[in-house]
Structure formats: C-alpha cells, structure tokens
Amino acid sequence: MKAFKKLFEKLPNNIHRLIFFSPFTKYKVVKNNYANYVLKQFLAELNIEPITIHGLRHTHASILLYEGVNVSYVSSRLGHGEIETTFNNYIHVIKELEERDQIKPADIFEKMLE
Incomplete structure (x- = not known):
C-alpha cells in the first residue's frame, strides 16, 4: 500500500x-x-x-467480504450486473463467513445474560 x-x-x-x-x-x-x-x-x-490483475480483483473482493463489507456493495464495486454473479464467484468466501457467523448468535445472547 x-x-x-x-x-x-x-x-x-x-x-x-x-x-x-x-x-x-x-x-x-x-x-x-x-x-x-x-x-x-x-x-x-x-x-x-x-499474480494477475484478475487475481488481484478476486483478492480485493475476497478481502472486502472477509472484512464484513456488504455483498451488495462488493457486487456493485466489481461492476456485476446481478448480485447472483457475485454470490456464484465468491460462494466459498460466503460459506466461510456463514460458518464463522454461526457462533455469533450464541455470543450475543450470552452477553445479554450478563
């Protein structure tokens, strides 16, 4: 940078x-x-x-998604006409985020008990 x-x-x-x-x-x-x-x-x-420019594009999008940037914004930033294009290209990242997010509800409700 x-x-x-x-x-x-x-x-x-x-x-x-x-x-x-x-x-x-x-x-x-x-x-x-x-x-x-x-x-x-x-x-x-x-x-x-x-790495190629196209590889950097994928890296850029993956980092944004891993950092919690909304998939709709990432889709727009990449110039995808349909959000489904982004989902299809980055489903592996989205699935990892879903797995990570599975523990969040329990943590949220646990904190509410304190």
Missing part, C-alpha cells in the same frame, strides 16, 4: 486514484496485457509471488 501511495503521488491528473493510470490514453487506463506486464515486473522487484 505504501508503494501504491507513492505511485498515486507521482501520477498527474489521476483524480480517480487508478493504479494503472495513463494520461496518454483515451480512457486514462492501460490495457490489461500491459498492466499484467507492469505488475509482474513490480512484484518481481519486491520478491512477491506473481
């Missing part, structure tokens, strides 16, 4: 705080292949195992 912060500071006119920003393209973003190329080099310099 520190590296991204430095990157944002260096890029002019990056009002949307895009990671793969290009002031020279029509939509101000670089193409996916180039983004993957840049990311791969950047991760190699940091001695971090490679």
Whole structure:
C-alpha cells in the first residue's frame, strides 16, 4: 500500500486514484496485457509471488467480504450486473463467513445474560 501511495503521488491528473493510470490514453487506463506486464515486473522487484490483475480483483473482493463489507456493495464495486454473479464467484468466501457467523448468535445472547 505504501508503494501504491507513492505511485498515486507521482501520477498527474489521476483524480480517480487508478493504479494503472495513463494520461496518454483515451480512457486514462492501460490495457490489461500491459498492466499484467507492469505488475509482474513490480512484484518481481519486491520478491512477491506473481499474480494477475484478475487475481488481484478476486483478492480485493475476497478481502472486502472477509472484512464484513456488504455483498451488495462488493457486487456493485466489481461492476456485476446481478448480485447472483457475485454470490456464484465468491460462494466459498460466503460459506466461510456463514460458518464463522454461526457462533455469533450464541455470543450475543450470552452477553445479554450478563
């Protein structure tokens, strides 16, 4: 995140705080292949195992869900037209959260007894 912060500071006119920003393209973003190329080099310099942009997208969404962000918001953030798309792609995360949440009701009612 520190590296991204430095990157944002260096890029002019990056009002949307895009990671793969290009002031020279029509939509101000670089193409996916180039983004993957840049990311791969950047991760190699940091001695971090490679991941694709698409992999980062999944990681981003999974972290949001694990941290309790509403699935409807995550779906919107990913640009999914239907929330079912998000459920289908992240069902493994949602099931883990459901298992974790199974103990919450007992804890809540236990605290009410105190």
